[in-house]
Amino acid sequence: MHPAERYRALVAEKKLTGDRAQERVSAALEALATKLETPGRKSLFGFRRAAPPPRGLYIHGPVGRGKSMLMDLFYENVAVVPKRRVHFHDFMADVHVAVKHWRQEDPGNEIVRTAEGIRTNAALLCFDEFQVQDIADAMILARLFEALFEADIVVVATSNRHPRALYENGINRQLFLPAIGLIEKHMDVMHLDGPIDYRLAHLERARVYFTPLSAEATGALDAVWHDLTGTAKGEPSELEVLGRKLKVPELARGAARFTFDELCVAALGPQDFLAIADAFHAIVVKDIPLLTAEKRNEAKRFVTLIDALYERSAKLICTAAAPPADLYRAGDGSFEFERTASRLVEMQTPEYLGRSHKPKLKET
Numbered sequence: 469m470h471p472a473e474r475y476r477a478l479v480a481e482k483k484l485t486g487d488r489a490q491e492r493v494s495a496a497l498e499a500l501a502t503k504l505e506t507p508g509r510k511s512l513f514g515f516r517r518a519a520p521p522p523r524g525l526y527i528h529g530p531v532g533r534g535k536s537m538l539m540d541l542f543y544e545n546v547a548v549v550p551k552r553r554v555h556f557h558d559f560m561a562d563v564h565v566a567v568k569h570w571r572q573e574d575p576g577n578e579i580v581r582t583a584e585g586i587r588t589n590a591a592l593l594c595f596d597e598f599q600v601q602d603i604a605d606a607m608i609l610a611r612l613f614e615a616l617f618e619a620d621i622v623v624v625a626t627s628n629r630h631p632r633a634l635y636e637n638g639i640n641r642q643l644f645l646p647a648i649g650l651i652e653k654h655m656d657v658m659h660l661d662g663p664i665d666y667r668l669a670h671l672e673r674a675r676v677y678f679t680p681l682s683a684e685a686t687g688a689l690d691a692v693w694h695d696l697t698g699t700a701k702g703e704p705s706e707l708e709v710l711g712r713k714l715k716v717p718e719l720a721r722g723a724a725r726f727t728f729d730e731l732c733v734a735a736l737g738p739q740d741f742l743a744i745a746d747a748f749h750a751i752v753v754k755d756i757p758l759l760t761a762e763k764r765n766e767a768k769r770f771v772t773l774i775d776a777l778y779e780r781s782a783k784l785i786c787t788a789a790a791p792p793a794d795l796y797r798a799g800d801g802s803f804e805f806e807r808t809a810s811r812l813v814e815m816q817t818p819e820y821l822g823r824s825h826k827p828k829l830k831e832t
């Protein structure tokens with residue numbers, strides 16, 4: 469079944485609410501699926517393509533509008549092999565490893581070699597949460613995209629930002645601009661801007677987010693920790709991330725306990741947070757403060773932490789100075805924080821709490 473058909477079926481079954489903006493995007497995904505599945509795109513000779521591959525799709529819009537849901541419907545229902553759906557942070561982590569490897573094996577050609585490796589596993593690449601915040605990523609992306617599109621890889625992406633707003637105000641942004649040009653050249657850009665934030669729309673909250681900070685909140689947090697682990701205090705432990713050791717203050721029955729400062733004041737990065745989200749099904753975070761403009765670095769790490777936990781369906785139990793929407797109000801990064809606030813709400817719902825933990829399987 470094709471994406472638009474599948475979408476209509478889910479609406480008919482009342483599993484989804486009908487939404488005009490989503491219909492438009494699902495129709496575009498349907499058209500792309502049809503093109504991708506049309507045989508005869510490859511030339512008779514095999515080594516030279518007869519026609520360029522179809523344009524990919526870049527879906528951007530505010531949080532909770534169904535971008536990832538629609539991309540997943542497309543991904544699951546399109547008959548293209550090989551295909552790969554990946555969270556953008558994970559993809560870039562793999563890219564950095566491959567680039568480092570090829571820089572030694574074939575200096576000067578590391579980006580092209582990396583792209584070849586990606587092509588072996590994916591004629592279709594679906595990126596969830598395309599975002600560029602890291603200078604190391606920004607500096608690689610223009611050349612990488614050039615090589616990916618050159619290899620005829622079709623890309624579908626979701627993002628909270630229009631391509632032209634990617635890496636806005638980033639250091640050396642001019643070096644990133646060609647990546648934006650390539651996106652616009654090879655992908656159709658669609659705005660998914662329906663009126664409903666579905667993530668907020670459903671569902672009552674369970675008790676995993678305790679606010680404001682108080683002895684009572686800490687007591688409630690301790691009680692959840694005890695229920696979860698059967699112990700008042702976990703054992704100190706550590707986690708190996710890219711050859712480094714990350715300290716885990718308390719570990720018990722697959723759950724880990726940290727303070728906000730241990731996670732977000734310490735200079736941890738996306739890899740650390742993904743490793744945490746892979747290793748533990750539940751993470752307790754005590755004392756999330758108000759994230760003011762002076763705490764922009766802490767706020768940025770916190771955003772990355774929540775993205776990682778959400779991506780792996782790891783559960784968060786925390787005490788915080790304010791409800792999600794009031795944690796971070798102004799300053800650099802407050803735009804990114806909207807998604808985080810929306811997720812923090814969803815992560816309290818029985819539906820989210822009922823999901824199973826999805827760690828990334830280690831590649832052997």
Ligand SMILES: Nc1ncnc2c1ncn2[C@@H]1O[C@H](COP(=O)(O)OP(=O)(O)OP(=O)(O)O)[C@@H](O)[C@H]1O
Pocket residue numbers: 483484485486487490529530531532533534535536537538597626627628665666667807810
């Ligand atoms: N039409 C709909 N009817 C009911 N639920 C929906 C609908 N569209 C999306 N949802 C649900 O709303 C939640 C948020 O959707 P989704 O994760 O796809 O949003 P998103 O646009 O990717 O948000 P973000 O920018 O935060 O990644 C999901 O649980 C999804 O299944």
Ligand SMILES: [Mg+2]
Pocket residue numbers: 535536537596597626
């Ligand atoms: Mg999404």
